[in-house]
Amino acid sequence: MKVFCGRVNPTTGAVDWVEEDENYDYHQEIARSSYADMLHDKDRNEKYYHGIRAAVRRVKERGEEAVVLDIGTGTGLLSMMAVTAGADYCYAIEVFKPMADAAVKIVQTNGFSDKIKVINKHSTEVTVGPGGDMVRRANILITELFDTELIGEGALPSYEHAQRNLMQERWEAVPHRATVYAQLVESHRLWSWNKLFPIQLDCRTIQPPPEMQSCPGAPSVCDVQLSQLNPGDFTPLSDIMVIFRVDFSQHISSSAASHPVNFTSATNGAAQVVLSWWDIDMDPEGTINCSMKPSWLYPRLHPVPWRDHWMQCVYFLPEEKKVAQGEELCLTAHQDDYCIWYSLTKPSTEEDSPAFSEHPACRCGAHINWNRARFGELNDQSRMEKYKKALKKILTPSSVCLCVSDGSLLPLLAHSIGAARVYTMESSSMSQHLMEKLFQTNHLKEAIQIVQKSPDKVTAADLGDSKVSALIGEPFFTTSLLPWHNLYFWYSRSALSGNMTKDCTVLPLSASLYVLAVEFRDLWRIRSPCRSCEGFDVSIMDEMIKKSLDFRESQEAEPHPLWEYPCRALSDPTKVMTFDFRETVPTDDVKTEGSVNLVRPGMCHGVVLWMEYQLTEDISVSTGLLQVDDETGDCQWYPHSKQGIYFLSSLLDLRPGSSHSHSSVTYQLTFHPQLGDLRMSFTPDS
Template identity: 35%
Template sequence: MVNNSAFLGTFKVFHSVLHNFSKAFYKNPFVLARVGARSARMSSSPIKNATIGKVFVQHYNPVSGQQEWEMQDEDYDYSKEVASSAYADMLHDDERNQLYYDAIRKAVATLRARGDSVRVLDIGTGTGLLSMMALQCGADHITACESFEPMACCAEKVLVANGFAEKVQVIHKRSTELVLGEDLPERANLLVAELFDTELIGEGAISTYEHARLHLLTEDALLVPSGALVYAQVVSSDLLASTNVPYYNRPPHSSHLNLPSWLAECPGSISVHDLQLSQLDPSHFTAVSEPLCMFKFDWSGRDIPLSTTDTVHVSFLSRLDKSLECHAVFMWWHLIMDQDQDIVLSCAPTWAERDSSLAWRDHWMQAVYHLPRPFIPLTAHSSSKPLILTAARDDYSMWFSLSHGTTDVRPPAPHCSCGQHLVNPRTRLAQLSDIHRLNFLSRVLDAALALPRTMAWLVLGDASNVLLIGRLASHANVQHVYVHETIRQNRRLLLDFLELNALKEHVTLLPEDLSKISVAAVKHKIGVVFAEPHFNSSLLPWHNVRLSSLLSECSHLLPPSYASVQPHSSKSSPSDQRPQELSSSETNGRNVSEDVPSNLTNPTDFESNSFVSRSVDLNFPTSKSLESHCAGNTVPSLPISTSAMLLPACVSIHVMAVSFDDLWKIRAPCRQRCGFDLTAFDEMVDLARTGTGEVVEPQPLWEYPCYSLHEPVMITKLYLREPICGVQRHFKGNVELDVDALRASDAARPDRIKRQARDKSADAQPELYFNGVAVWADWHFADQTISTGPLAHDHLTGRKVAWNATCHQGVHLLRHPRSLLSPATSGISKIFHYCLDLKDGNFSFKFQLEEERCNASSE
């Protein structure tokens, strides 16, 4: 539902925008991209072409790092908002819908028992579902308000389809803009609304309810829901601490390096860290307290005033079997749906209530609040001293602190002082402390540093690990380190780190525009170009191929290839031969030097020879009739010709059809809910999706259980010596699904089948749905690979997939899931087709499930 909060003053407007912007950035960069695109259009108006009814809209290409123009429909803003909305997720929440229905029915009956007419106000009506529930329960008059114009129009269409158009008045305004006597004939005595987010109050519920109480409702009005309870649980978790504390874990060989003290003094960000806590393995945290009730809300404001601030202190004793530190607080809430508190909606994780049947929700998740440092240490078997958990809030946010003994102090809201939490997403903070990733990168550095020559290094990327840079700068085999870092806060950290460790003379921080750096400014011959790679602008794993663009920008700073300075001699021995650079027409746009073995006396040999052996390791399963190819390719310029070693040298793009337990719901049609026809909403979403292609959006898949429908398939491998922007390529392939193997696999377990089946009756036929596609990138460093996808690539068919939790994967969710076990399709081959179009740095995907006799499309 749309936020209808009363913004009282400029500060609150700024606070709300900043708060929700930061939440979007930390949880889902896809949302941030849309917010950022909207901001760009506000500052630079679209150019309209009246003759064709189109507008030219500026958007950011994360691969090229440039602003680009593209032609869109005039209603582009609304189209994108609706197509990517999560309204469907909420409407698919059957438990939520039923509890609202039950509470509305009870409230209407209570008002009838009083002898009152039932006058309903529905704030943020969305599709109009709650208004229709109230009508069915016997309400006399309903006013519904909705400020988001496409949804307000949709609600009117839904009401017409259900025969309620004359009984519900839809006002296209925020509730705070409603005028009594003009928009509402009189004060309402029943308020129904859904104004909540993961943080409960983050969408302005407090100010919205307070405004309604003062201006729109009778003194004895009933509210659905009527209140809420907020629960918190103190935990110890090194895993979660690593998502908030920069450099919580150190890479090997870095113990001699020191980090600036101000980095440890930062309290972190006020931005909530929302997670599907049900998917957090119990081995990754230790509960320090039981769930504690911290805040109580009465949305009517009668029993508990709706204050703009509040502070609560709760004392508890902890009994632990081991010594540990307190890192974070888990938070979730319950909605009290009725005045008698008989109808309760719980957002607790499944393990908190020991109930695996709790409804899945993505619109209301659980949250993690990171405690400020220094962390409080606790000793095993010691419980004599009470701990005090303090919860504080304002209109929009909550925060927590932990202390020993008694306290009545309101802790200040945490605001990042180090800059790392402001500019880097939590996934990047987690990568900086991921021990597996750090060990991997250390092995890569070890192999390169072992080469028998002294070289300068060039490090590219955002938020590069300063401890790795420090290790390079202090190594005897490294002449000098050049670093390209464009983000001011990250540059500050690096400069302070270098000064603290007396390494400033060994490292040069390059200007932002690499193409304008003179060759004379680089005084050392660069032998290695290294990147993790990571760019904060990257929304999807393959967006980090921006590295290729940076390589093109700085190619004049790199030494030429041996082939270009040492003509090949036919008399030379094989061990003396250097790989030659061939023209793009001879190689179809690929640098064959990376496939030709040679000796290991220079960096290029190390890089290319390793990839010959690695090509065997990349033996990913292919389909029985694989047709992967590269057709119609255009390469406008030659590959980068340099003797410098590139780490990584290439990236491979992988795809896998999957069956999600629940994530598919956020894009699936609603059809009917609680007996009401919502096809008008489905049609609006379908229209918005027209022309947008098959959206592949970023999601942290470790939070969303899914099962593989086949072994992972590599779509293509892109070599970073080649230009990627300004190139047009086409790749496609297919894989036949082994339906018999799937039928006997974990993916078809009876309990899971029942969960997915639309027909949940006892005699329903078992079904397994193809409802999503996962896409990811693997980065190849010599003979080692770091994957942004599954933790294991083998023997995945029919099994639950474990994903890399420090990055987002790309996901395409089918609008219409396809049944794989339906008797109607028994004996019919099911072939999954995938296609990738690469044009000017933009990756466009198409997916299709073909059945041998009907050739039906997945969409």
């Protein structure tokens, strides 16, 4: 049996449906999951165990048998903890069949089959009674249904159903309660992920369309490793506030609700962003606490737990609001079954109930067309200055300029510099509509013409019966996931050859693929084997992950924003392949092989890949590495692009005292022009 899966095709800039093996989705779910991350989260695991042991003790002290309901059991780890803590029986529910099958094997391997029943159903489908999934109701409810936003995985409806249908009249809950915290801040950096800023050109300022500035923005939360945000990147306008609590030992309602909190503004500023996180108390007394707070809230030298399955939240207010120091304000969290969002108002009286705000949804199209990183990239003034400088070198008053990139500001730069005619090619009607509004707002609708055709369909008539003398691009395309997917620009350039003058200038001139061997501080955990966890044998899980990582798709690089994930350079950055945009795409495969020497001690976890674009002979822009500290090897990464990460299947230990003294990583790379695909292999050598 075959299945069809969407994959980016750089030759067309589109997402194609590709026939894959029937186990494709299964392997991807396992390989890309956070199971390894959670198994390595020692802080989480220990807190859960202490909370479970305390709950079992409280039930036993009442003279009752301890019957556990574990919703979302995953590997079965929490159920095994419960039995070890003295629980009499556990019902472990897991809806994802491959994980449920794994849990059965793990439970059996650890000798708990007689006390743990794994149920492969959604918890709302579980039945109780003779012939049912559960013989009797439970009196201990253990769950790990949380995401970065706390409720985004449908925790509240699942709790509501379980408490009403699967639990006894009195039950213990682990965790016992959750608390959501928030802080209102002003942040130019974070706000640049949500709004397009005015663009200063030589002779005028480009203004964003009014509907873009008043748009509530994207409906989804922005989850991020706030620990990697410099505290100097934001100004607190409030103290850290408790927004609301959820007591899991009481009946929960999943109905929509609002949670207003009155506060006094700490300083003058522009209210733009809400930073938020949560913690969970595993026991009623709150002595066993697991917190998601960012690292800069921990005492100096205090160990900070790292986890990628739970991060922190950035929420954007619908509009920026000026606030004054000492001003009385009300920050309200609005919540439905799956989402949280915020509004800022004047305080309401006790008689007034807070008005429920509709869930924000993009009305302008920009937040649908551009992701957070793209907003940041468009607002990156230093990057824009490089493009402006490069365009001034190549454009003349007679230039016929065509831009090939999605939602790019380069046509505006080209027009301001004085090109005779400017055209821009948009790959979708949504992108076309967005750019039309931008041009119209700035009275440039007649000056910049939009061509909404694929490059191979463009005719001379589309270009005013002229030929292009300057083909430009960032390049950026909304379908791109990995750095080399933007090579669609190269394919477009090749398709447009008949519409270009013989001496047509192409910007960028070329793209170069770079690689760097690195040691991750923490990111390695998401792919690291874990044969034992808290004393339990989970090697089956290790084998499943390894098997999935051996699957074809999982052997390729995967995208990650490395500014969030600190790492050290163990090698020098190495240019491994160059794509010359002045020439058309070749017909034959392009192959390269070699090795990168590891010049610093450390544990080599993987290889980072990124593109650097040569705009002109002396101006380049990088989508990856910006700087390496000579002493420590700490890397600084471009924050508005994701880099490609290839995790090594076997690690190289070059730390002091290890058996390896000199080592390298061998690479083999093949670019398949017919597919637009980059296949790669990296192998550590000792």
